[in-house]
Amino acid sequence: MSVALDFGTATLKSLRNIDGQLKARSAPSVYAALPDSHSRRKLLEQLKIPSAVCEDNLVMMGQAAEEYARMFQTPCIPLLPDGRIPADDPPARQMIASLLHALLPEPVRPGELCSITLPGEPLTRQEEQETEFLKRLIRLQGYTPQPMSAGMAVVLAELVGDSFTGMGISLGASFTEISVAVHGVEIIRCCVPRGGNWIDEQLAVENEHYAWDSSGHQFLDTSRSREWKEQWGGSLQKPRTRDEKLLVRLYEELIGHAAGKVSAALSKSRRAAEIRGKLAVAVTGGPTHIGGFDEFFARCLAQHDLPLDTERIRPAAQSAYTVARGLLIQAELETGTAASARRAA
Known part of the structure; x- marks a missing residue:
């Protein structure tokens, strides 16, 4: 058996195949802190809201x-600020460990494979240490961690009919991640440190969406922008209002930045020449559910001279768990390969 863990900035997700049935678990990767008092404890208990005492x-x-x-006039605080595991916040690390414990079931056998992805890619020593922290938590749960990029997971989940050759794009909360693969081998990986959270922040600033906590401190209320964006029933091809036009400009900037990175990486890659014909492109993430996304995304890519021809954009059908499905495919392939090797020995 094996399990997948999509360690996303906005949501932590796990996926497991049990007797042919996919079992999913998820939890928003946020927390909210209230000043401790007897009255608040009693209220939380009466409302049956789970909580813990921390300092x-x-x-x-x-x-x-x-x-x-x-309801309690307090902001939701990300457990992964800017998509990173906090190095100097022990309580946040404890909460991450608690959520992982709830998401990962007991392994059938010690050392089962857990295919994982982290937001972005570790580029510094500090970020590598963050990755090691997560791996250590997974080992404590009885699993063997195996990292993979989100873009490559999209390729495995969506491009089986193309022999796992093409471009996989994950439009995440903190990062936009792109991978190009040839027959299941990742040849290019790019990461833009912007995503849905950045767009929510720009919309909130533009509309002066601020709120105050119970202590009277002001904070940027991005939840209003996020809710509007997720519930919007319009089309990226036909923006009408000021907010809709701003949203389109922000997505154009984000996709343009990502396309520029991919173009530069492809022009330097020797293996890019192995790709024949048009390149399949699969995309996952919240924006894929917005009207007109396919045409809009294709137009944004066309404005940047990619050194390869791309096919029609394919938004993932089950976007919420696309990355997790790709991770699970990788874990099961590795588990099957290891089992075959043991039988051959």
Whole structure:
């Protein structure tokens, strides 16, 4: 058996194949802190809201934080600020460990494979240490961690009919990740440190969406922008209002930045010549559900001279778990290969 863990900035997701049935678990990667008091403890208990005591605060994690933070006039705080595991925040690390414990089931056998992805790519020593922290947590759960990029996971999940050859793009909360693969081998990996959170922030600033916590401190309320963006029923091809036009400009900037990175990487890659014909492109992430996304994304790519021809954009059908599905495919392929090797020996 094997399991996949998509360690996303906005949501942590796990996926497992049990007797041919996919079992999914998820939790928002946020928390909310309230000043500790007897009255607040009693209220949380009466409302049956799960919480924990952390230093001088009462902490709600995951779904509880997302549902009740606004009611208690406190902001939702990301467990992964800017998509990174905090190095100097022991309580946040403890909460990450608690959520992982809830998401990962007990392994059938010690050392089962857990294919994981992290937001972005570790480029510094500090970021490598963050990755090691997560791997250590997974080992403590009884699994063997195997990292993979989000873009490559999209390729495995969506491009089986193309022999796992093409471009996989994950439009995440903190990062936009792109991988180009040839027959299941990643030849290019690019990462742009911008995503849905950046767009939410720009919309909130433009509209002066601010809120105040119970202590009177002001904070940028990005939740209003995110809710509007997710519920918007318009088309990226036909923006009408000021906010809609701003949203289109922000996505154009984000996709343009990503396309520029891919173009530069492809022009330097010797293996890019192995790609014959048009390149299949699979995309996953929240924006793929917006009307007109296919045509809009294709137009944005066409404005940047990629050294390869691309096919019609293919948004992932089950976007929420696309990356997790790709991770699970990789884990099961590796598990099957290892089992075959043991039988041959």
